[in-house]
Amino acid sequence: xxxxxxxxxxxxxxxxxxxxxxxxxxxxxxxxxxxxxxxxxxxxxxxxxxxxxxxxxxxxxxxxxxxxxxxxxxxxxxxxxxxxxxxxxxxxxxxxxxxxxxxxxxxxxxxxxxxxxxxxxxxxxxxxxxxxxxxxxxxxxxxxxxxxxxxxxxxxxxxxxxxxxxxxxxxxxxxxxxxxxxxxxxxxxxxxxxxxxxxxxxxxxxxxxxxxxxxxxxxxxxxxxxxxxxxxxxxxxxxxxxxxxxxxxxxxxxxxxxxxxxxxxxxxxxxxxxxxxxxxxxxxxxxxxxxxxxxxxxxxxxxxxxxxxxxxxxxxxxxxxxxxxxxxxxxxxxxxxxxxxxxxxxxxxxxxxxxxxxxxxxxxxxxx
Amino acid sequence: xxxxxxxxxxxxxxxxxxxxxxxxxxxxxxxxxxxxxxxxxxxxxxxxxxxxxxxxxxxxxxxxxxxxxxxxxxxxxxxxxxxxxxxxxxxxxxxxxxxxxxxxxxxxxxxxxxxxxxxxxxxxxxxxxxxxxxxxxxxxxxxxxxxxxxxxxxxxxxxxxxxxxxxxxxxxxxxxxxxxxxxxxxxxxxxxxxxxxxxxxxxxxxxxxxxxxxxxxxxxxxxxxxxxxxxxxxxxxxxxxxxxxxxxxxxxxxxxxxxxxxxxxxxxxxxxxxxxxxxxxxxxxxxxxxxxxxxxxxxxxxxxxxxxxxxxxxxxxxxxxxxxxxxxxxxxxxxxxxxxxxxxxxxxxxxxxxxxxx
Numbered sequence: 001x002x003x004x005x006x007x008x009x010x011x012x013x014x015x016x017x018x019x020x021x022x023x024x025x026x027x028x029x030x031x032x033x034x035x036x037x038x039x040x041x042x043x044x045x046x047x048x049x050x051x052x053x054x055x056x057x058x059x060x061x062x063x064x065x066x067x068x069x070x071x072x073x074x075x076x077x078x079x080x081x082x083x084x085x086x087x088x089x090x091x092x093x094x095x096x097x098x099x100x101x102x103x104x105x106x107x108x109x110x111x112x113x114x115x116x117x118x119x120x121x122x123x124x125x126x127x128x129x130x131x132x133x134x135x136x137x138x139x140x141x142x143x144x145x146x147x148x149x150x151x152x153x154x155x156x157x158x159x160x161x162x163x164x165x166x167x168x169x170x171x172x173x174x175x176x177x178x179x180x181x182x183x184x185x186x187x188x189x190x191x192x193x194x195x196x197x198x199x200x201x202x203x204x205x206x207x208x209x210x211x212x213x214x215x216x217x218x219x220x221x222x223x224x225x226x227x228x229x230x231x232x233x234x235x236x237x238x239x240x241x242x243x244x245x246x247x248x249x250x251x252x253x254x255x256x257x258x259x260x261x262x263x264x265x266x267x268x269x270x271x272x273x274x275x276x277x278x279x280x281x282x283x284x285x286x287x288x289x290x291x292x293x294x295x296x297x298x299x300x301x302x303x304x305x306x307x308x309x310x311x312x313x314x315x316x317x318x319x320x321x322x323x324x325x326x327x328x329x330x331x332x333x334x335x336x337x338x339x340x341x342x343x344x345x346x347x348x349x350x351x352x353x354x355x356x357x358x359x360x361x362x363x364x365x366x367x368x
Numbered sequence: 369x370x371x372x373x374x375x376x377x378x379x380x381x382x383x384x385x386x387x388x389x390x391x392x393x394x395x396x397x398x399x400x401x402x403x404x405x406x407x408x409x410x411x412x413x414x415x416x417x418x419x420x421x422x423x424x425x426x427x428x429x430x431x432x433x434x435x436x437x438x439x440x441x442x443x444x445x446x447x448x449x450x451x452x453x454x455x456x457x458x459x460x461x462x463x464x465x466x467x468x469x470x471x472x473x474x475x476x477x478x479x480x481x482x483x484x485x486x487x488x489x490x491x492x493x494x495x496x497x498x499x500x501x502x503x504x505x506x507x508x509x510x511x512x513x514x515x516x517x518x519x520x521x522x523x524x525x526x527x528x529x530x531x532x533x534x535x536x537x538x539x540x541x542x543x544x545x546x547x548x549x550x551x552x553x554x555x556x557x558x559x560x561x562x563x564x565x566x567x568x569x570x571x572x573x574x575x576x577x578x579x580x581x582x583x584x585x586x587x588x589x590x591x592x593x594x595x596x597x598x599x600x601x602x603x604x605x606x607x608x609x610x611x612x613x614x615x616x617x618x619x620x621x622x623x624x625x626x627x628x629x630x631x632x633x634x635x636x637x638x639x640x641x642x643x644x645x646x647x648x649x650x651x652x653x654x655x656x657x658x659x660x661x662x663x664x665x666x667x668x669x670x671x672x673x674x675x676x677x678x679x680x681x682x683x684x685x686x687x688x689x690x691x692x693x694x695x696x697x698x699x700x701x702x703x704x705x706x707x708x709x710x711x712x713x714x715x716x717x718x719x720x721x722x723x724x725x726x
Contacts, residue, residue, distance in 0.1 A: 062452070070451040077444055179591065182548075190549040193466035285440050286468035289549065291593060294438060336448050342407065342434040 046359050047306055051327050058334040065337045068211045075215070077329045079222035080280055082322065085300040086229045087273030089321045090266040092304050093246040095313030096156065096163030098267070101274050101300060103174035104148045105293030108141040108278025110178055112199075113192035113288040115140060121194030125185035134202035142275040148174065149271020153264035178290050193287035203283035218280045225276060230318040232269065242266055247314025302349070303328050306356040312364055328352075399455035400430040400689060403445055405462045405489060406437040409595070410628055411656045411678065412460065415488060418682035419458075426686045428693070437594060439463040446473050450480045456689055457484045464489050465549030474499045483692040487685055490551050496711045503698055505685050505713045507676055512655050512717050513556035515674045517563025519719045520623060520653050523671065524564060525571045531651065534616045540579040541621035542607060544629040545587040546595030553595075556625045556655060557587050579611060579619045590629070600624060600632035608640045613648070622652040627661035627673055630654030634670055643669045657720045665722050672721040681715045688713070 026037060042049065059066045084101055091098040115137040117124050132140075148170065155166045182190070203221075206214030233239040241262045244252040253259050277296070282288050307324025309316030331352065335345055402419060404412055416432065423430045433449070435442035439462040449457060457477055463469035470491040477484040483501040490509045496502050524531060524539055531539050543560065546553045565575040578586045590599035604622070611617045622637070624630035634652045637643050642650050645668070654661050657675035664670035684702060691698045699707060708714045 064451070064453050067451070073447050073451040077447070191463055191465035191469070193468035195468070281440065285443055286472045287439065287463055287466040289439070289463060289465060289593075291438055292440065333448050333451075336431070336433070336445070337452050339431040342432055345434075 043359055043362065047308075047327060047356060048323065051323075051330060054331060054334055058337055062337040065334060069213050070333070070337075072210060072213045072215055074326075074329050074333050075219060077333070078322075078326050079216075079219040080277075080284060081296075081299065081303070081325050081329070082222045083225050083273040083280070084277040084296055085303045085321050085325050086226065086318065087270035087277075088297060088300045089304045089307075089309045089316055089318075090233075090242060090270050091163060092301070092309045092311060093242055093313060093316045094163070094263060094266055095246055095311065097301060097311075098152065098163060098167045098270055099297050099301075100148065100152060100167040100171040100174055101270070102293040102296035102298075103171045103178065104145060104271065104274035105278045105281060105296050106288070106290070107148075107174050107178050107181070107293075108145055108275045109282040109288040109292045110181055110192055110278075111144055112137055112141050112279045112282040113195060116196045116199035116282075117192065117194050118196040124194060125187045125192065127186065131196040131199070134196075134199045137199070138276070138279050141279050142272045145271040145273070145275025145278070146268045147271065148274065149268040150264065152271070153267030156267065157260045157263035175290070182290060191287045191289040192282075195283065195286060200283050200286065203280055216284075218284065221276065221280060225273065226318060226322060229269075229273075233318055238262065238265055243314050299328060300325075302353045305353060305360065308360060310360050310364075311357075312361075399693060400428050400458065401433065401445075401449035401452075401454040401456070402430055402458045402460075403433045403435060403442055403449070404460045405435050405442070406594070407434040408437070410658050410660070411626065411676070412488070414658065414678040415460075415682055418679045419685065422679075422682040422686035423689070426690045428686065428689060435462050437462060439469050443469070443472060443476075446476050450476060450482065454482060455693055457482055458685060458689065459484065459486050460488045461486055461491060462489075464491070464551050467492060467495050470495050471498070474502055477502070483698075485685060485688060485692070487681065493709065493712060501692065503688060503711050503713065505681060505688065506715065507717060508708070508714045509552045510555045510559060511714075512552070512674050512676065513559030514563055515717050515719050516556065516623070516653060516655055517559045517561065518567065519672050519674070519721070520560060520621070520651075521564035521567030523651060523653075524576070524621065525567055525573065527651075528573055531620050533613055533618050533620055533648075538574050538577045539620045540617070541576045541623060542579050542604070542619050542633075543587040544600045544603065544622075544624040544633060545589040546625040546629060547593035548589050550593070553625050560623050560653075561586065576621065579607070579617070595626045595628055597628045597632035597635075600629035601636050602632075604633040604636035605639075608636060618650075620650065622650060624652070624654045627654035627656040627658045630670060630673070631660055631664065634664060638669065662720065665720065672719060675718045675720045677715055677718075684713060684715065 026034060029037065055066070064070055084105060088098050088101055114125050115132045116134060117129075117131060119130055152163070152166055152170055155161050156163050182192070203218050204216045207217050207220050208215055233242070241252065241257045242265075244255070244257050245259050245262050249259055278293065281292060285292070303324035304316070304321055305311070305324070306327055307317075307320035307322070309320060309324075331348070332345065335348065340348070400423060402423075404416060406412065407416070420432075431449075433442070433445040435445060442459075442462050446457065446459070459473055461470050461473065470486065474484065474495060478499045484499065485503055485505060486496065487505045490506055491504055493504075496504050528539070543557060545557045561576060568575055588603045590596055592599065607619055611619055622630070622633045624633060630652050631654070634643065637650055637652070642648050643652070651671040653672050654670070655674040655676070657673045661670060661673050665673065684706070687701055688698050691700055699713070702713060706713050706715060
């Protein structure tokens, strides 16, 4: 479509040219085609349009919704959920899914909590274990996450099992592991808490303040992870292979992509994001128990689908996942601002996911 | 295609209309946020409907949150409620196993300068005292276990011969624990057996013995920590497949941390042909006195429960909230007998065996 995109004078010029091209294209169409294009554009961006409508409606009814405190609250909530969604996004690109993610977050949160329990805390799991430097603990839980991903990926790649089945199994295994883990040492099945203040600060200390409201540090973590995942998905051979395997495994195999390693890589990467989520989670809530992380995968999967990462495989954008997570948070915080009955929240969430999937599938149905 | 776009647009409109109409119901000033640990708990649902009534009665606008049994969700809901500008927080905290979850909530309320009432699920006094506009309304969490223990002890003492099916001079029991690491569950588990055994030993009878010698804990716990009917039902069915009258090792007494679990176990017993009129009766004890349990007790299938007065709790909380919002002394107008310390109000328990019994 765009004309003059060969010009290399800056990012913005490119975008302007692209849009100018689109507009000119549109002008040149017949009435019927125009209607069709406009309709398509409307539907393809239905989720973003809904976001904006929702924000406007809620902000009119409840002006506090767009106050600094509320916006920072939404951004923090989004940041805490972003890493796990980006990890699962990769699995979905491979036409798979990962339902072990929540339990992986639970286990890594509990491990982080153990490594970082403060010295002298009465119920400390291992009284003689001095708290590690937070950064070292982060690396350890990332490694544990990677190991979980390795197991998931190995069974999917080696035995051609559907990821749903593999991760259903690992989900149960991980939950059992968490329960056993919480029983060891002095802990006796209790919630893990009494965390070292260095750990809490490492994750939740104010990054900076906007009109007196602190933005926690994990927002920065989330931004960094998003940037790294963006580079991996878009600028590396591994990323290109991931999309190739996702859209057509056989074809990717024929053209020399190592399918086995690509699948394992995607799950390992996902596992690392769960480790990071667990690390953030442990400090953010200040206590970890067997239920930590329970059902996190369902929100993450929903966010990916809403953000256009298709279960058909081979398509998805990092930006889409960010929008998906953000949209879910905006809707949820917004509905609470509107004092919508909590029972209805589940129903509304279900309807939104259904709508997002329908809009998404429409593109593929059209192609056939 | 035209049909499709129409449908999509109408679905969007439908959702928007739904949301707006729901929002419309409670448009008047909302001052109070009520955060429940889960909507799926029967007893909490009793409290919730009583609370809705009590708050409306006191003319306080409110919005309720469902944490779904997850502390993360609840802590986030506190953030949202504060961002929304709530006047007071009523919190039924999820995680009672550690102090940090409650402390994190207190700090948030403190920073925002909003009064805070914890209710039902216990929070230690030392934490409550960290914030001068914070109070706990609940029960003496050990009391329910003591009352249940006494109830069981007296019942077993008076019916010992009949209950001892295999005639070994010991009553074998099973105990269902609601949650690992929950102070209430720990206390109920402990005192139900301890207090019962005290009464038995005073009467010169041998103490209760756990049905499975290999189980050193002396309880079976709901692995999901939800105090659920289903967990107790699954356990009881499994037990009944291995233990029977014919085998001489039948479980002779069922104790549960709450009524949901008691009813789950009872359902398994009934399915196996017990506790129906004219059939062998295995006593079942719970706590909470939910509607369903009371009905089963009146019917004669269940034996006893311990009543926690949800309505009284709701009315008391509403009164304290009203006091806090209007800047009065927070305990003004509260029954003296329930005040236990400057930051604690205890709603009394009573035993229930078809009628209230103090």
